Amino acid sequence: MTTPGPLALLRQTPAAVVVGIGCALTLVGLSALAEALQALVWDDLTDALGIDADSWWWIVLVLTLTGLAVGLVVQLVPGHAGPESATAELVSEPMPLSAVPGLALALVLMLAGGVSLGPENPIMVINASLSVILGLRLVPRIAAPEWMGWSVAATIGAMFGTPVAAALMLTEAQMGDPRIPLWHRLYAPLFAAAAGSATMLLISDSSMRLDVPGYAGFQVGDLGWAVGVALLTALLGLAASYLITPLYRAFQSLRYPVVALTVGGFLLGWLGVLGGRETLFKGLEEMSQVTDHIDDYSVAELSLMVVVKIAALLVAAAAGFRGGRIFPSVFVGVVAGWAVVGVFDSAPVPVVIAAGALGITIAATRSGWLALFLAAVIVPDIELLPLLLVATLVVWLVVAGRHELRADPVAGSGA
Incomplete structure (x- = not known):
């Protein structure tokens, strides 16, 4: 296989940046919807009804109704909310476009209802599906594996607020043809990851850093x-x-x-x-x-x-x-x-x-x-x-x- 030259890599840059921004916006949008619904259920509604949100019966009621709502989405909505997260890898194959809304709805309900899972698997599938479907329609000269790889890198970069995580995981996964130099293979995905990270840093103030005492030095x-x-x-x-x-x-x-x-x-x-x-x-x-x-x-x-x-x-x-x-x-x-x-x-x-x-x-x-x-x-x-x-x-x-x-x-x- 011929190693792509600098101009070939450069031509991929705009598309990779767009994927990065789009994946970050999808994550932010679905997270914002979930947070708004969470505030409505756990704060606004309980305040309006004079209910203690920590009451045992309210916690059981909300989680049970969340299960019912997600169950109806999985059973009735086209696409059945995508692959089962319990059996799926972190990165799954893209879904048909018709299945994306159901998975997005199941994710928002799950996050808002207080279920003990994160957004990782669903948002990976959603972003991969949208990137591959829209990418192939708009820029067919770029193959589906590239669109998917960029979306994975972008989503990882957006979730953790830095492209470094994407670089490490992509290197570990040994993505692409091993005959091509590593940084040629990482070029476009890391542009997507950097764009996703930058977008998150611009519009979100979330951080995973914990306020713990500083390290006193190696012993x-x-x-x-x-x-x-x-x-x-x-x-x-x-x-x-x-x-x-x-x-x-x-x-x-x-x-x-x-x-x-x-x-x-x-x-x-x-x-x-x-x-x-x-x-x-x-x-x-x-x-x-x-x-x-x-x-x-x-x-x-x-x-x-x-x-x-x-x-x-x-x-x-x-x-x-x-x-x-x-x-x-x-x-x-x-x-x-x-x-x-x-x-x-x-x-x-x-x-x-x-x-x-x-x-x-x-x-x-x-x-x-x-x-x-x-x-x-x-x-x-x-x-x-x-x-x-x-x-x-x-x-x-x-x-x-x-x-x-x-x-x-x-x-x-x-x-």
């Missing part, structure tokens, strides 16, 4: 803390990975998505009552709230949140809600890290929190680069990188070849 003992905590949360992720398939099959035995999702929503409501409001929703804002008010929580309360959030993640995915498992997993890792700090007050806080997020992300995604990047974003201190890299390698030895946090499809289900 040999810190390596033990990083490896130990990363292994602890990785084992939590592995335990969950062996539970998701039997739970998924149990929900599949209910036969009808509307029944499975309503039951799933009901169970999620009771889990929310048990774990508290912090264990609802995707987990990013909630892990910041826990961090900002960490003195208000005992070790027992933090440990309960970890267990409940894992259970809620498993139920939500297995029941058929459309959403990703990365963000709630990061919540589990961060809160588990705080629980460790609560037991061992001499533990280096930034090391433990970053390592907690790192370990479970590797177990959930099998992406060392993504896990390392997320840990570095949550606790951004370059001096932590040697510790986190060693922890990544050790955790990889434990999780490699073992079951992923993804359900095995039921035979004949078409998933």
Whole structure:
């Protein structure tokens, strides 16, 4: 295969930038809709009715009705809200255009209702579908794999606010023809990722950074803390990975998505009552709230949140809600890290929190680069990188070849 020259790469730049901006706007738009609906249900409506939003019956009611609503979308809307997130990879094949609205609606309802999943999988599919369909119509000389690759990079860049995550994941995935130089292959996708990141930075103020004490500097003992905590949360992720398939099959035995999702929503409501409001929703804002008010929580309360959030993640995915498992997993890792700090007050806080997020992300995604990047974003201190890299390698030895946090499809289900 001939290596594309500089002019060929340059001609791809405008299209890649447009994809990046478009993918970021789609993410922002759907997130804004979900936030508006969330505020309406959990704040405005409860205030108007004089209801305590933390009342057990309101939490159970809202989650059950969310399950019913998403179930009706999955069962009745054309396209059935796309691929099942429980069995899907982070990056799935594009859908027909007619299926995109159903998946978008299921995503918005899920996020607003308090379900313990993030937007990753659905927004990846939505952006890939729109990019491929519109791209082939407008610029047919660019093939579908290029449009899809650019949308994936753009969406990753937009979700995490930096193109670095896209660069790391694309390198790990070894995308494109290996005979072509790496930076030729990364050129257009990274332009898309940079455009997506820049768009997010311009119109959104969201950040994953946690307000934790600064790192005091490398100590040999810190390596033990990083490896130990990363292994602890990785084992939590592995335990969950062996539970998701039997739970998924149990929900599949209910036969009808509307029944499975309503039951799933009901169970999620009771889990929310048990774990508290912090264990609802995707987990990013909630892990910041826990961090900002960490003195208000005992070790027992933090440990309960970890267990409940894992259970809620498993139920939500297995029941058929459309959403990703990365963000709630990061919540589990961060809160588990705080629980460790609560037991061992001499533990280096930034090391433990970053390592907690790192370990479970590797177990959930099998992406060392993504896990390392997320840990570095949550606790951004370059001096932590040697510790986190060693922890990544050790955790990889434990999780490699073992079951992923993804359900095995039921035979004949078409998933």
